[in-house]
Amino acid sequence: MMIDTITKKINQNIVAECVSKMVKSRVGSLQGFHIEPIKTISKNFITKGIYRIFNKTVVNHEEQAWSLILKIIHPENDEKNVPQHHNYWKREALVFQSNFLVDCPQNIRAPRCFAVEEKEDNSIWLYLEEMRGNHEPHWTEENLCFIAKELGKFQGAYAAGNKKLPDVPWICKAWLSSWVKGCQQYADHPSIYYEQIKDIPQIDHVFAAYEALNDKLEYHLARLKKCPQTVSHQDLSKQNIFVTKNNDDENQVAFIDWQFLSISALGEDLAKMFGVALSQGDIPLDKAKNYEEALFQAYIEGLAEAGWKGNIQLVRYAFCISIAARSFWEIPKIFKLLAYKTNDTELSRNIKQLFQIVNLQVSYAKETDELIHQLGF
Structure with a gap:
């Protein structure tokens, strides 16, 4: 408007x-x-x-x-x-x-x-x-780990039973399932473009990973329900996270935009934050694994501080499948870009970066398969 x-x-x-x-005082009218x-x-x-x-x-x-x-x-x-x-x-x-x-x-x-x-x-x-706080041009590993640990403490309170999960009809209870179905509804299936680009190195590997993940999707979504459940924000991009000061002048995390509020598995929110940060360029791709390991450890420490003593492998499973599921949006995007690729230098750079992100997502899908065997799902 x-x-x-x-x-x-x-x-x-x-x-x-x-x-x-x-202002904590009656304002009769505004000028x-x-x-x-x-x-x-x-x-x-x-x-x-x-x-x-x-x-x-x-x-x-x-x-x-x-x-x-x-x-x-x-x-x-x-x-x-x-x-x-x-x-x-x-x-x-x-x-x-x-x-x-x-x-x-x-x-x-x-x-x-x-x-x-x-x-x-x-x-x-x-x-x-209006939230007042820090929005740094680039998130440091230290800042992200602070946020991840606070997220773990927040979500661990529910998983440990110290806070009761809300039971109201308007909180989504199958967020990832609904989101993936939305991706599949609005994004072209990569098979539409596969024949045009199949000779590009690694494309066959990416396409096979997409199909394999799609074949197991309902299985994975059902497994997520067996993981420890908690309250999740599900939209933890940099624009929705502030580091503010509390009454004791100590750093405190603040989240805005609670539109995607859900009951989800421990680890899903952390995966969303990590995955979106990669996609938006807030985490350097060449250091992605280092950031991920530090974030995951900080999150687990937060869960422990909140009193949660469950199986960390279940959290890891939810984390990995949630990152892998982002490929249902990113892979169709890169296939379409490659099919209509021009000589535009910036577009070529974006495609290269997207290819790196997709390969990371595929690697988490592979780790998910390994975790299934370890967990005996």
Whole structure:
């Protein structure tokens, strides 16, 4: 939407209520406000727009700056109106309307939601706290390990039984299954392009790995249900993670965008974070294995600190199959790019990087097969 359109549609009374909550003092009316769009690396299809609303107001005779985030969501299509779809459009609004985030382990922060407004056009407007924190140009191994350990402590609380898993119909209970089916629905099957590119070195190996993983998909998804279950965010890209300060001025992890909230296996969230970081260039490909080993160890340490004492191999299995499953999106993409390849230098570089990522995903599929035998699945 255009800024002018958004400004006209904003309920100023709701904004005033939000500001009152932020500054902890009753704000009768606002002397206007500013609004600007927020650009994201990859926007969810149900997200109609994200905006920052900000200005200053007088509190106890002193001028105080304030800001909040307006996130507008809409159904997009019928399939996303199904509560167990991985991208059920109302999920984040329902998360904030419930006490779910208040009852979560508090080592990981979430933004406060000041208001949820349902509009006549069937969209929902979320008025959220603007998170303050660090978004470094490149994640260091140290930063990622800190996040991974905190994630382990958060999820370990559920797996160890210290926190009860929520039982509500709008939290997805088969996230990876739904996501993979979405990939297969919207991405071309690689066989469409195979004949055109089959002479390219390693393509036959990648294609065979895709087919083998696809043949075993339902088996793997059923095995995931036998792994320890926990609350998962399922969208841990850099744009959704902040390192903030808590009340004691210590570093604290904060997650935004809880749209993909699910009950999933331990290790799935870590795999999503690692896999997306590779795809978005936030982890150097030549150091991918070093990062992965450090992240996994930090995550396991976090689980242990939370009191979880289960079989680490089950976590490793869920981690590996979740990374491997990303190939259901990446392999069709690279096959299509190779089929229509031009002499564009940048495109060639992107294809080379994507090929490295796909080969990594395939290697995790191989490790998954080895784990099946070790675990006696």
